[in-house]
Amino acid sequence: MISEQGTYTLLLHGIDTVQCAYYLTPPQPQFLDFRALAVIKEQLRMNKSREPRAVKLGDTEFFIHPYGSSSGFPFVLSNEDFKIELGEFNNPSCFVTYRSQALWRQSASTLHDKFGAWATSVGCEMQQPESLSRVDFCFDYSLVERDFDADSFVSLSDKDSQHRENGTVQTFTLGKGDVVLRVYDKIAEIRQQSAKVWFHELWGQNEHVWRIEWQVRKALLKGFSIRTFVDLQERQGTLLYFLAESHDTLRIRTEDSNRSRWPLHPLWIDLQQRIAALHLLEIKHLDGKELVLDERLMRLTISIYGYLKRMAAVSCVKQEQEMMTEEEAYQLLGERLHRLFDPLSWKADVRKRMKAIELGEW
Numbered sequence: 001m002i003s004e005q006g007t008y009t010l011l012l013h014g015i016d017t018v019q020c021a022y023y024l025t026p027p028q029p030q031f032l033d034f035r036a037l038a039v040i041k042e043q044l045r046m047n048k049s050r051e052p053r054a055v056k057l058g059d060t061e062f063f064i065h066p067y068g069s070s071s072g073f074p075f076v077l078s079n080e081d082f083k084i085e086l087g088e089f090n091n092p093s094c095f096v097t098y099r100s101q102a103l104w105r106q107s108a109s110t111l112h113d114k115f116g117a118w119a120t121s122v123g124c125e126m127q128q129p130e131s132l133s134r135v136d137f138c139f140d141y142s143l144v145e146r147d148f149d150a151d152s153f154v155s156l157s158d159k160d161s162q163h164r165e166n167g168t169v170q171t172f173t174l175g176k177g178d179v180v181l182r183v184y185d186k187i188a189e190i191r192q193q194s195a196k197v198w199f200h201e202l203w204g205q206n207e208h209v210w211r212i213e214w215q216v217r218k219a220l221l222k223g224f225s226i227r228t229f230v231d232l233q234e235r236q237g238t239l240l241y242f243l244a245e246s247h248d249t250l251r252i253r254t255e256d257s258n259r260s261r262w263p264l265h266p267l268w269i270d271l272q273q274r275i276a277a278l279h280l281l282e283i284k285h286l287d288g289k290e291l292v293l294d295e296r297l298m299r300l301t302i303s304i305y306g307y308l309k310r311m312a313a314v315s316c317v318k319q320e321q322e323m324m325t326e327e328e329a330y331q332l333l334g335e336r337l338h339r340l341f342d343p344l345s346w347k348a349d350v351r352k353r354m355k356a357i358e359l360g361e362w
Contacts, residue, residue: 071085187209
């Protein structure tokens with residue numbers, strides 16, 4: 001599914017974030033007891049713990065966090081698929097954010113069905129259809145050299161901004177509120193913020209990738225009659241056509257004072273063609289956990305190696321020793337670690353970290 005027009009190659013497209021409100025009947029207390037959740041949350045708060053606690057609710061395990069949500073839900077649950085904000089007396093009864101890593105592993109509709117199965121497992125039923133409140137659509141392009149700037153965009157949005165790093169533009173942002181377009185250096189974003197190295201495997205490369213991403217909220221979704229996941233599947237093409245044809249475009253600068261008459265940039269021509277053929281585009285999925293864990297092991301190894309050199313240097317100065325071999329440094333580290341080793345805390349702490357990884361903190 002890779003084709004080229006000029007120097008622009010589409011690598012990947014899909015949905016990166018979905019947020020949705022659900023209206024459920026009360027759960028059965030033996031599967032989801034709000035009083036028991038309140039006790040756990042209060043215990044975490046009293047212990048001044050920033051770390052969540054693992055709990056099994058129905059057929060699924062979650063972390064319960066020691067805080068509520070800013071939107072007024074008293075409880076926040078999370079695992080590698082969802083963040084669920086919920087409460088006994090809230091309306092809607094819960095608000096679900098489908099995590100990026102899950103959306104690239106499975107489809108949005110599959111995750112919606114998965115949430116519905118969990119709700120059934122705790123004795124809940126859907127009182128009315130779900131209500132989508134945010135969807136992020138993205139298109140990732142291989143782009144070796146950026147040949148456009150902020151003035152190249154023509155948009156219905158009144159607000160725009162750009163972000164620089166070391167004098168180099170990394171992000172163009174247009175709009176605020178119901179629809180926001182971000183065009184940004186995804187490689188830099190992964191390196192500096194998200195650490196989602198598993199995208200490298202999906203792209204088949206680890207450099208020169210720019211993302212075109214629209215963040216669309218409830219008002220515009222509703223304007224295109226997109227309220228449910230079925231609506232999203234059926235009408236996302238129409239919405240994206242409006243966004244890429246009418247709301248935002250990328251142009252090639254000319255002497256014409258009217259920027260809307262500037263010719264379309266080849267990158268945007270390709271994007272519009274892709275959206276027109278959206279039903280024909282293959283969607284890639286990948287379980288990125290192993291890739292992320294490999295990357296984390298490598299970073300930990302590099303850190304340990306750096307500290308090992310520092311330990312060797314400190315020991316050499318202390319002992320008035322000219323140099324320490326690698327094997328001597330390993331032995332010194334082993335001896336000092338052995339003095340700290342506590343078999344009881346080791347098992348508990350390792351299991352706690354394993355659970356965090358299993359529930360999505362990777």
